[in-house]
Amino acid sequence: MRTSLTAVLALALSGCAGEPGWIDDRFFVRTDDGTDLYVHAVGDGTSNEFVLFLHGGPGGGSSVYELAPSAPTLHENLVMVYLDQRGQGASEGRTKPEDLSLPLLAGDVLDVMDVVEKLYLDDRSGDPRLWLMGHSWGGMLGPQVLFETDAPERLAGWIEVAGAHDIPKLHADSIDMLVEAADAELEGKLDEDTKAAWEDIRTTAQDAPRSNPNIDQMLEVNRAAHQAGDLIEDVVFQQPSGGAAIDWVLHRPNDALANMLAGNRVAVGLLDQNIDRSWSDRYRELTLPTLLVWGRYDFVVPPTLGEDVQLRIAAETADLVVFEDSAHVPMFTEPDAYAKAILDFVAETP
Amino acid sequence: MSPALLLAGLASFASAVELSAGPMFEEGYRPGARAGVHWTLLDGERQRRNGNTTQHVLSGGPDLATYTVPGVRWSTLPGGTIAWRRSGEKGLRLEADVGVSLVVQKYLAPVYRVEGDELVEVPMAGRLKWGPTTRLGIGLGPTDKRDWGLVFRPNVLWETRNTMMLPVLATELAVTWRL
Numbered sequence: 001m002r003t004s005l006t007a008v009l010a011l012a013l014s015g016c017a018g019e020p021g022w023i024d025d026r027f028f029v030r031t032d033d034g035t036d037l038y039v040h041a042v043g044d045g046t047s048n049e050f051v052l053f054l055h056g057g058p059g060g061g062s063s064v065y066e067l068a069p070s071a072p073t074l075h076e077n078l079v080m081v082y083l084d085q086r087g088q089g090a091s092e093g094r095t096k097p098e099d100l101s102l103p104l105l106a107g108d109v110l111d112v113m114d115v116v117e118k119l120y121l122d123d124r125s126g127d128p129r130l131w132l133m134g135h136s137w138g139g140m141l142g143p144q145v146l147f148e149t150d151a152p153e154r155l156a157g158w159i160e161v162a163g164a165h166d167i168p169k170l171h172a173d174s175i176d177m178l179v180e181a182a183d184a185e186l187e188g189k190l191d192e193d194t195k196a197a198w199e200d201i202r203t204t205a206q207d208a209p210r211s212n213p214n215i216d217q218m219l220e221v222n223r224a225a226h227q228a229g230d231l232i233e234d235v236v237f238q239q240p241s242g243g244a245a246i247d248w249v250l251h252r253p254n255d256a257l258a259n260m261l262a263g264n265r266v267a268v269g270l271l272d273q274n275i276d277r278s279w280s281d282r283y284r285e286l287t288l289p290t291l292l293v294w295g296r297y298d299f300v301v302p303p304t305l306g307e308d309v310q311l312r313i314a315a316e317t318a319d320l321v322v323f324e325d326s327a328h329v330p331m332f333t334e335p336d337a338y339a340k341a342i343l344d345f346v347a348e349t350p
Numbered sequence: 351m352s353p354a355l356l357l358a359g360l361a362s363f364a365s366a367v368e369l370s371a372g373p374m375f376e377e378g379y380r381p382g383a384r385a386g387v388h389w390t391l392l393d394g395e396r397q398r399r400n401g402n403t404t405q406h407v408l409s410g411g412p413d414l415a416t417y418t419v420p421g422v423r424w425s426t427l428p429g430g431t432i433a434w435r436r437s438g439e440k441g442l443r444l445e446a447d448v449g450v451s452l453v454v455q456k457y458l459a460p461v462y463r464v465e466g467d468e469l470v471e472v473p474m475a476g477r478l479k480w481g482p483t484t485r486l487g488i489g490l491g492p493t494d495k496r497d498w499g500l501v502f503r504p505n506v507l508w509e510t511r512n513t514m515m516l517p518v519l520a521t522e523l524a525v526t527w528r529l
Contacts, residue, residue, distance in 0.1 A: 026421050028461040030472055036461060038422070087512045090422060092477070095512045115462045118469035253422045255377055258509065258516035265514065 021046035023079050026253065029115045031086075031108055038090035038253055039112060040066070041120070043079035048128040049346050050120055051159070052081045052113065056136030058270045059263025061089020065135070067248045069238045070335035077343050079120070083112050085141070087266045090253035095262050097269030102277075105270075106144040110151060117154070129156035131346065136301060136328065137270075139163015143279035146286060157289040157317075157349055159342060162301040162328055165309070166278040167271075168211065171218055173302040174225050178205035181228060181299065194231060201228050215272045225299035229327030232297045236325070237332050283309050289317040291345040295326030295333065317349060366390035368409070368492070372524040374417055374505070382417025384522050388433060407435045415451070417520065422459050423476070427451040427507070429483060437491045443501060445487030453479040453509055481509045485522075492528040499526040 023045040028036040040063070041050075051074075055062040062082035065071065074080055086093030086108055087100065094100070113130065121128040132155050134142035139160045145151045146158060164170055182202035186195065204224040208217050229235060240248070290313060294303040303322055310320045321341045326333040371385035388409040395403045415427040429451025437443045454476070461475035489501030503522040508515045 026459040028457060028459055028475070030461050030463040030475070036457070036475070036477075038459075093512055095514055099513070111464070114464040115469065118464055119462070249379070251421065253419060255516070255518050258511065258518055261516055262512045262514055 019044075023120070025119075027115075027119075028091075029108075029112050031111045035086050035094075035108070036092045037086060037108055037112060038084040039115075040082045040253070041079055041116070042066070042082070043075040044077060045079055045120065045124075047078045048124065048126045049078035049131065049156075050081055050116060050128065051078055051131045051133050051342075051346075052083065052109070052116060054083065054109065054132070054134035054138030054141050055085065055089075056134075056138055056162075056164075057088065057263060057267055058085065058137040058141075059088055059265075059267035061085075061091075061254055061259055061263065063089060063248070063252050063254065065331065067240050067244065068329075068331035068335060069240050069244075070331040070339040072244065073336070073339035074342065077339075078346060081112075081116055083109070084254070085266075088263050089259060095265045095269070097265075097272065100266060100269050100273070102141065102144045102270070102274060103148065105141050106149055109141070109145050110149055113151065113154060130154060131157050131159060133159035133161065133342075134163055135161040135331075136164050139165045139301070140167070140274060140277070140279070143282060146288070147279065147282045152286075152288050155288060157291070157345070158286070159291045159293065159345065160306070160309070161293040161330070162295065162298050163292075163305065163309075164301050165283075166280045166305055167218075167275055168278055169280065169308065170301055170305060171208075171213055171221060172210045173304045174221055174299055175205045175208055175210055177299050177302045177304075178202065178221070178224055178228055181297075185231070197227065197231055200224070201231075213275070215268060215275060218271065218275060219268075222300060226328070228299040229295075229297055232327060234325045235295075235297055235327045235333050237329075238335055280305075280308055280312060283312040284314055287314050287316075289345075289349045290315045290319075291342065292318065292320040293330060293338065293341060294320070294322050295328060295330045296322055296324045297327040300328040319345065366393070367529040368526055369529065370501070370524040370526040372522060374415055374520050374522040376417040376419070376518065376520045378519070378521055380417055380419055382415065382520070384413060384415040384524070386413025386431070387411045388431075391432075402439050404439075405435075405437045407433075407437070409433050409435065413449070418458070420458075422457070424456045424458055426454045426456075427483075428454075431483065431485070433485075435487075435491065437493075439493070441490045441493040441496075441499060443487070443489055443491035443499065445485070445501065445503065447483070447485035447487070447503075449483045449485075451481060451483055451507065453477075453481055453507070455479065479510045481507050481515070483507050487524075489524075492526060497528045500524070501526060 084091040087095040292306040294306040374382040388411040392408040431449030433447040456476040461472040487503040491499040505520040
């Protein structure tokens with residue numbers, strides 16, 4: 001019994017480790033200013049597809065995405081390169097607002113691309129490709145890399161998941177979507193708690209200015225948007241498997257409380273700096289194959305942002321995939337469809 | 351001379367000394383250990399209404415802690431603490447410690463940078479920091495009838511990181527010996 005239990009645990013914890021070509025590397029990238037950025041590269045190296053992932057928040061770090069039920073499928077078919085942006089997760093970095101900027105974080109992404117190319121791509125046979133992918137805040141940082149650096153020459157494509165690339169539009173559309181959803185929900189039969197929650201959400205959205213909000217007003221709407229997504233019955237958060245959860249806990253690189261406190265300071269600083277920033281018009285310059293992934297009930301970054309990009313983008317390939325039973329984190333709510341959309345896009349892009 | 355030998359040497363010359371050592375778990379599960387020695391600086395007894403006495407001790411001394419975040423970093427924390435300890439006749443003990451530690455962090459994961467066109471691994475990469483420590487304790491201390499005790503100590507290390515003082519939580523189970 002003990003032997004079999006040990007074997008099951010070992011299997012659960014090891015994933016596909018040990019298979020030829022399997023990559024499971026944790027390393028730091030030291031930037032020019034001496035900051036050490038934490039990176040975890042994991043997946044099947046024989047796929048020759050490497051996806052550099054920019055996490056959301058800002059402030060959270062990337063390790064939580066490894067817990068998503070979609071992650072094992074992605075890792076079995078390509079290599080995900082999870083970066084903790086500076087000052088966040090297990091990465092070092094000053095967290096005062098005056099020490100942070102979007103161009104600085106984009107420079108970090110280029111430094112990580114340099115190392116990833118040297119480690120995995122340059123000496124690899126076949127035709128290895130590097131992709132850039134961003135979720136939520138990663139969809140604000142990604143465009144800085146795409147539009148303000150020479151990175152597109154080195155990339156095979158851009159995958160934007162609920163990307164916050166236009167904060168004024170995000171805020172205004174979020175308010176509209178919240179009010180519309182609250183009105184619709186409150187017409188139905190709800191229990192008292194749910195009714196009160198939707199009424200609070202509607203009041204928050206109606207009271208918020210649609211344009212030129214300050215950071216507190218924007219975050220208030222953001223909180224209501226997260227709450228609204230949680231209230232939609234069709235949106236079901238899928239738990240990771242027990243083995244994946246144990247593996248995640250044992251290998252989590254950062255300290256939970258420290259990560260949360262540092263992340264909060266980074267979040268407020270970066271969001272405050274970029275509260276008026278919109279990359280929407282710049283998508284007319286983007287010729288990289290692009291996949292846009294959104295949740296139908298994403299009140300945090302409404303799917304109208306994805307539709308808007310699809311109308312503007314210069315790229316010939318610019319697919320928008322909207323998941324009908326998802327809010328802001330489709331990797332947790334429709335993991336199979338989410339992974340399939342990404343893998344299909346990578347496989348079908350020449 | 352190693353820190354352990356130095357502690358042992360110092361302890362052998364003192365009259366009211368207590369050693370403590372045991373496993374420490376950063377975030378409740380990451381493996382580590384902590385050991386230290388405390389000299390009594392002040393002590394006194396207080397008579398309670400029920401006739402029992404409680405002993406109050408102010409003590410201080412150096413300690414050494416270490417823990418690892420597997421595959422990422424290994425931290426070693428030499429430092430010192432001042433502690434208040436209250437013990438009942440049956441040995442029930444309450445503690446509160448404050449201190450300060452150096453935080454010597456060695457990365458277990460490689461650190462890379464690209465210089466020119468070359469990928470370079472940074473040798474012996476890590477960080478040197480400092481941070482205050484706070485600790486509470488509850489357990490059984492040494493009594494007249496035994497020289498040992500067992501104390502559970504939740505720890506908070508305030509680590510200077512990313513231009514903040516960030517709390518790192520740990521739990522410690524210490525066996526104590528009165529010399």
